[in-house]
Amino acid sequence: MEAALATVDTRNINTFYQNHHSWLYQLFNRKLSNHADAADLAHDAFIRLITKPKFFDSNSGARAYLSHVARGMCTDLWRRQQIEHAFYEALAECKHEDEQSPEYKHNIIQALVQVDNMLAKLPEKVARAFWLSQLEGKRYKDIALELEVSERMVKKYMAQAMLKMAILAARNAEEYTKR
Amino acid sequence: MMTATSVNNKVDHQRLQQAAQWFALFADGEINNQEQHDFKLWLQSKNNQQAWHFVDGVSQQFANIRHSEHHNVALNALGSPEQARQSRRNSLKLLSLLPLSALVTWAGYQHTPFGSALQASFAGYVNDYATDIGQIDHINLADNSQISLNTASAINVHYDNKLRLIDLVRGEILIDTAKDRRDFEVNTSVARLRALGTRFSVRQFNDNKVQLSVFDGRVAIYRAKNEQEHIPTPDLISTQYIVAAGEKVIISNENIQTLAPANTKQISWQQGLLFAEEITLAKFIEQLGRYRTGYLSVSPEIAQLRIMGSFPINDTDKTLAMISNSLPIQVNKILPWWVTIEPK
Numbered sequence: 001m002e003a004a005l006a007t008v009d010t011r012n013i014n015t016f017y018q019n020h021h022s023w024l025y026q027l028f029n030r031k032l033s034n035h036a037d038a039a040d041l042a043h044d045a046f047i048r049l050i051t052k053p054k055f056f057d058s059n060s061g062a063r064a065y066l067s068h069v070a071r072g073m074c075t076d077l078w079r080r081q082q083i084e085h086a087f088y089e090a091l092a093e094c095k096h097e098d099e100q101s102p103e104y105k106h107n108i109i110q111a112l113v114q115v116d117n118m119l120a121k122l123p124e125k126v127a128r129a130f131w132l133s134q135l136e137g138k139r140y141k142d143i144a145l146e147l148e149v150s151e152r153m154v155k156k157y158m159a160q161a162m163l164k165m166a167i168l169a170a171r172n173a174e175e176y177t178k179r
Numbered sequence: 180m181m182t183a184t185s186v187n188n189k190v191d192h193q194r195l196q197q198a199a200q201w202f203a204l205f206a207d208g209e210i211n212n213q214e215q216h217d218f219k220l221w222l223q224s225k226n227n228q229q230a231w232h233f234v235d236g237v238s239q240q241f242a243n244i245r246h247s248e249h250h251n252v253a254l255n256a257l258g259s260p261e262q263a264r265q266s267r268r269n270s271l272k273l274l275s276l277l278p279l280s281a282l283v284t285w286a287g288y289q290h291t292p293f294g295s296a297l298q299a300s301f302a303g304y305v306n307d308y309a310t311d312i313g314q315i316d317h318i319n320l321a322d323n324s325q326i327s328l329n330t331a332s333a334i335n336v337h338y339d340n341k342l343r344l345i346d347l348v349r350g351e352i353l354i355d356t357a358k359d360r361r362d363f364e365v366n367t368s369v370a371r372l373r374a375l376g377t378r379f380s381v382r383q384f385n386d387n388k389v390q391l392s393v394f395d396g397r398v399a400i401y402r403a404k405n406e407q408e409h410i411p412t413p414d415l416i417s418t419q420y421i422v423a424a425g426e427k428v429i430i431s432n433e434n435i436q437t438l439a440p441a442n443t444k445q446i447s448w449q450q451g452l453l454f455a456e457e458i459t460l461a462k463f464i465e466q467l468g469r470y471r472t473g474y475l476s477v478s479p480e481i482a483q484l485r486i487m488g489s490f491p492i493n494d495t496d497k498t499l500a501m502i503s504n505s506l507p508i509q510v511n512k513i514l515p516w517w518v519t520i521e522p523k
Contacts, residue, residue: 111243118237133206134241140207159196159203166195166233173233 008056010049017046019059024066031074041073080113087112118165125149129157194230197221202234223331223349223385225468225475306348309333313470313493315451323357327449329382330470330492351382353446370430373399375421380446392427392441400430452489453498460484460506464520471495477520481508 010016024045028038045066056062087109115135119127125147132138132146133154140158144151201218221227308328310316316328321338328334332350337343343363345352356363356374363374365381367389372381376396383389391398400420420435422428427441447454453470455463461482468475470492484506490498499518503510509523 108244111240114240115244118240130241134238135245137245155203155207158206159199162202162234162237163196163199165237166199166230167192169233169237170191170195 008059008062009053010055010062011053013046013050016049016062020062020066021046023063024070027067027070028074031070032077037077041070041077045069045073076113076117079116080109083112083116084109118168121168122161122164126157126161129154130161133158191226191230194227195233197227198230198234201231202238206238219349220385306333307335309348310350313495315448315493317449320357322359322361324359324363325355325357327353329353329448347381347383349383351380351448353380353449354378367430369432370400373401375399376424379422387432389430390427390438391422391430392445393422393424394441394443394446395424397424398422400428400435447489448492451491451493453492454489455486457485457487460486460502460508460520463502467492467495467498475518475520478522480522481506481520484508 008016021042025038025042028041029035032038032041048069054062054065056065087105091105119131122130129143129147132143133140138146140151140154143154147154149157201221204214222231308316308318308326310328310330310332312331314328314330318326318328320326320336320343322343324343326334326345329351332352333348334352335346335348337346338361341361343359343361345354345363345365347365347367352365354363354365354374356377365372365374367381367383368387369389372379372391374396375398376393378395379391379393379398381389381391391400398421400422425440427438427445429436429438444454444456453463453466455466458466459482461477463486464475464477467490486502486506488501488505490501492498499510499520502508503520507523509521511519511521
């Protein structure tokens with residue numbers, strides 16, 4: 001039955017999993033040199049294909065896609081680890097480090113990763129302006145001085161940054177709802 | 180379904196752009212009364228609200244970090260945006276895979292008519308009496324006049340020695356005036372209304388039009404003198420126009436239009452009911468939408484179905500369930516605030 005189909009449909013998740021999981025796991029393992037992370041990411045990749053099914057014309061097409069997705073996931077993981085590491089290091093210098101619950105720390109890191117992810121998609125000055133305003137609470141006139149642009153330009157940067165991120169959120173929400 | 184979605188996307192881009200511009204205006208601190216007013220008007224549109232939710236959701240994520248106890252620690256961890264970019268430089272990021280958790284947070288986010296992030300900015304801007312979307316309120320004034328506020332309505336009350344004046348800021352009110360030596364007047368965006376009788380309802384539309392329905396007595400429409408300069412006033416209402424009991428009119432800057440007779444069923448909202456008398460589903464949903472936050476749409480195939488009965492407006496979910504039982508329709512709740520109605 002499956003063989004008769006010309007296309008690869010990820011909704012046949014059992015078949016798809018059998019054909020590609022161990023290959024994908026190896027790929028992650030090579031990139032990350034860590035069995036546990038590799039297993040996690042391979043698992044996540046399949047979860048995504050369950051929630052958002054895809055069609056491919058062949059198994060090699062499917063693998064091209066998977067390796068592309070894998071690359072992005074590795075970058076995200078590395079950046080996440082970087083943020084996590086830096087956060088714990090900075091936290092260690094604070095006095096009351098242990099008073100915070102693991103859940104609280106996890107949430108903050110999660111929030112940081114999301115914010116980082118969004119800012120990374122913006123042009124440098126735009127991201128900087130948004131950062132200064134929304135994370136450091138600076139006024140436009142101070143940001144203007146710092147970036148050596150006009151106050152009006154800062155406002156423009158802010159709108160530009162927000163538009164890009166809102167579009168991203170809208171797009172993601174829609175994909176989420178089409179599940 | 181596909182085409183409807185892509186049309187929506189187009190509309191949304193423009194609205195998202197507007198929403199982002201509002202955000203950029205607010206992000207620098209205080210805004211003036213005019214800006215508040217303009218924003219509120221803009222936000223009265225359902226589609227604009229939808230766009231604003233995304234903007235609000237994004238700004239919320241930043242606010243969460245800014246307000247966290249370890250704000251500074253967190254910022255250090257993130258490094259500057261430049262550093263972040265550096266660490267990604269060699270990576271191809273063609274796919275944006277926002278973590279699923281972000282979406283869940285977003286979906287569970289508490290939606291209010293005004294984005295919560297902005298709620299604080301509006302704290303200082305309060306009307307005497309106001310209702311939220313879906314809320315109905317009854318007020319007893321000092322002179323024993325009674326006012327019911329329909330959904331998403333606001334009024335200011337100015338009583339002095341000579342005049343009882345109600346400022347209708349937005350929405351719809353039903354008034355039962357009490358006997359008093361002072362005149363009773365309602366100020367709207369296009370005209371001043373003076374009660375010559377006892378019972379009437381006034382609805383202020385977003386597009387500056389005003390609907391007046393008189394159930395008992397009469398109401399005179401006239402322009403306040405200081406407003407005459409910038410309103411082109413045709414002869415018809417240059418001085419005064421009397422609306423009698425049982426009449427319903429739409430007042431605009433240009434003219435006064437008489438509509439179908441005023442029917443007390445149209446004020447069944449006062450009892451918390453939405454009354455449908457053989458109206459189309461599309462029309463019904465439009466009316467129900469006034470009492471509900473978020474996006475509510477009907478697919479064209481079923482828009483012309485007829486509906487009849489009275490339905491609770493304080494529980495629009497229940498109303499939707501009721502109509503889906505009696506009509507060949509299916510109510511899809513995509514998100515708490517996003518509902519589409521489709522053929523079964």
